[in-house]
Amino acid sequence: MKKMLNDRYEILDKIGDGGMAFVYKARCTILNRIVAIKVLRPEFSDDEEFLLKFKNEALASAGLTHPNIVNIYDVGQDEEINYIVMEYVDGMNLKDLIKKKGALDYSYALDIMKQIAMALNQAHKNGIVHRDIKPHNILISQDNVAKVADFGIAKATTSSTITVVGNVIGSVHYFSPEQARGGYIDKTSDLYSLGIVLYEMVTGKVPFKGDTPVNIALKHINENIDFEKDIPKDIPKDIKGLLYKLTQKKQSDRYQSAYELINDIEHIENNIELDFEEDYELYHTQKLNILNEELKTSIPKQLEEEGVNTNMRRKSKDKINNKKKLTILGILLALILSLSIVFVAYNLKGFFITKxxxxxxxxxxxxxxxxxxxxxxxxxxxxxxxxxxxxxxxxxxxxxxxxxxxxxxxxxxxxxxxxKGGEPVTVPNVVRKTLESVEDILKESDLKEGVIDYEFSSLPEGTIISQKPRAFTEVEQGTGIDFIVSKGEEVKLVKVPNVVGKTLEDARILLVELGIGKIKYEENKDKKEGVILSQSLKGGQHVEEGKKIDLTVNEYKEEEVVEEEPSKKVIEKQISFALSEEEETVKVVVKEKGKNGSKNIYNKTIDIQKSGNMISVPIEGYEGETKEYEIYVDDAFYAKTTAEFK
Known part of the structure; x- marks a missing residue:
């Protein structure tokens, strides 16, 4: 498994292993939060139909927002790895809790039951049937909050998984009869599975076991829970009533909505007795021969109570037998006619009997x-x-x-x-707004967040770059609006070259991806004049592109020769010139050319942004003398001028 998915999710630890996927604890490096990532097993990566359902159903369930539903944050793919990013719940699943503690206290089980029912109520209102309610998919946090996971994934597994993956078929312990038959599944199917979960919470075991998955599925179809034998005696009658109504074989006999179930749970919590029509105490498995014996003894008894004399019936029967001998010929004739009538009626029954x-x-x-x-x-x-x-x-x-x-x-x-779907509403414009502020804006328009992607941008981090559908178009209520959100400007790192010992001109070429900051000049007679003595950023390290680097250049200081000409008058003047306004900090050197060579008369580093770009340099000479001056900017020849001293 990769250590990083899509350069965003850092895998920290493996926390789960199911028949369809692995689950990892990870950190989102963009939002800096801990998440859980469900990664599809490799054997499903080539099943295009499965992948399409996996992604579509996961996206649909991402719209479910409820305290008892595990939030879906993202759906993605990195090369051959398909994954779903969801809320990380610090705790354990209900199956592990039951394994650890055995049968749970019935009041605690009822509280967990209510939280699951509230999650299902939210899902069913949004048209989503879970199809795989089982303790493995119910997470219990450290503060005893129940959260239902794997919404949508159960739908994706129904067409491919049962005959392929051994672990998934383990869900057969919680199948509704219609699921076991491959029949029509609706929200009452989830409630049946929830009833089996309640049974396991209060007993510590599942109601139906068998040697094969098919054997267990058949028991869901044909056998009833033995309330008299299997349910602890201390479980209140009303909780048994809940369990009885939830686990009815016919969908129409169960609770018709999670809301109805929540109401009954709240009645129990408030010590209000429920009125169940069925007597769950009689709802247990009985042998057929026992029922037959009961019928044999109960029917004659019932007839006696109604005043019917069985002896009179025997005498009447004897008389009928005597009459048969006298009418046998008539019966034979009638029989032929009767068979004809039966034959015709049998072949025409479809015209008279409506199923x-x-x-x-x-x-x-x-x-x-x-x-x-x-x-x-x-x-x-x-x-x-x-x-x-x-x-x-x-x-x-x-x-x-x-x-x-x-x-x-x-x-x-x-x-x-x-x-007809939701009523048409106008999509608000949320571009350049922060992601945090969008939820209230969408809520006012009866819309919701869709898929959120992130890109680098010059806009501040967390700002929406674009939206789909576009602003001011009409969509249905409840439509999800997709966003692309800014991750801030992309930071590009560059390697700092080592320019020590090189000339300033060479350094400018090598430092093209960095900016040259301040340039200082120092004298080092052991080094060649004009080479760089040191740099502020160490060579070989990586820094952000455009970062400034300061340099120190070697420059020999020249001894000034003062010529004394007492006989001539000294005249003071100045030369002025303009520098480019685009520069920030430059070194300006003015050299005076003489008979014995050149000498520096001006050597300063100028901050153009503070001092301006006009430079005035004082000069002096003897009356009647003409001198030449050369101007250098950052050691590059800039201009030449002459001055006459009159």
Missing amino acids: NYEMIDFENATLEDATNRLEAIGVSVQVRKELYDSSVEKNHIISQVPSAGSSIKKGQTVKFDVS
Whole structure:
């Protein structure tokens, strides 16, 4: 595994290993925060359909914001590595907690249950069914906050994973019957799985075990939980009632929403007794021969209570047997006629008998899916209303008539209210605003954050560079707005060359990626004149591009020869010249040419930004004398001038 993903996420430690992915603790180097990164196993990297679902579902779940849901921060790919970045929860998953402590205290289990239900309620309102609720996907923080993880990933695994990865099929312990059958899955499927999680919390074990995954799946379909045998006696009746209603085989018999479950949990917390219709104490596995014995003994008893004399029935039966001998010929004739009638009736029964079906819960399903399924059994579909609803995806069903669990038959018409998505809203302009301020702006417009990418920019770090969709366009309520956010200016590092011993002209060429700062002049008779004696930045180190480097240049000092000409009058004058305003700090040397060579009469380092670019140099000479002067700027010849002393 790489130590750094996309030059942003520094991998710190491996903290999880599942059938589908590895989980690592990492640090986001841009935002300087600890995150968890789920990395897809390599064997799935070539499955294009799986990868597409993996990314799409992860992006969809990134819009879920709730204290009991693990936040999704980012989805990315680095070469062949596909990953999802999520909130890091410091704690352990519920499965490990149960392994460590065994059966949990029922009041603590009920609190965990309520937090999970609140997370599912938020997800279901946004049209997302988890499909893989199990203790492994529920994280418990150090302060006992439950957070549900792996939203969306469960959807991506249903088509490919069950027959490929051995660990994932372990989820069969928590499958709903419809999942085990490969049937239609809805939000009640999550609630069934949550019921199995509650069972494990209060008993310390799963309700159904078997030698093979198929064996366990069949038990979910055919067997009921034995409440009398397996549930501890000290568990309150109402908690058993919750468990009973959650684990019903028929979807219509369960809680129809997480909100209903939360209400009942709050009633239990407030010591308000619940009124469950079913008697869960009778809901346990019984052998068929026992039921048959009960029926044999209970039916005669019931008849006696209703006043029916069994002896009279025997006498009546004997009389009928005697009459049979007298009417046998008539029976044979009638039999032929009866067989003919039965044959005709059997072949025409399809014209007279209409099969009844149980209405499925199509809420949040697509209209196309519902239409195909209903028309396949001869049921018509009618769109009653099209409504704006940001909580239900466009062309998905909001409500239905008749309701789920009702009886429907061929030729009947089912009516749906269908979502048009969220109402149109105008996208605000958030370019050049900070990422922290965007949340409130989007909330006012009923929009949410989408995918966030980061790029280097001249704008301050954390400032939005661009957005998609663009500002002032119309989109549906609840649409995610994607952003590109500034990481600040890119810092380019350059290697400092060693220019000691080189001339200033050579140094300027070598230091093209750095700026030359101050230049000082010192005398060192042991070194060649004009070479660089020292530099402020050490050669070989890496510094930011454009950083200033100060240099010290070797310059021999010349002895000044003073010519005494007492007979001539000394005249004082000055020469003036202008320097380039684009320079910052320069060294100016003025040399006076004489019979014995040149001598420096002016040698100063000038800060042009402070002193200005006009330079005046005082000169003197004898009356009637003409002198020549040469001007050098940073050791380069700049100008030549003459002066007459009159």
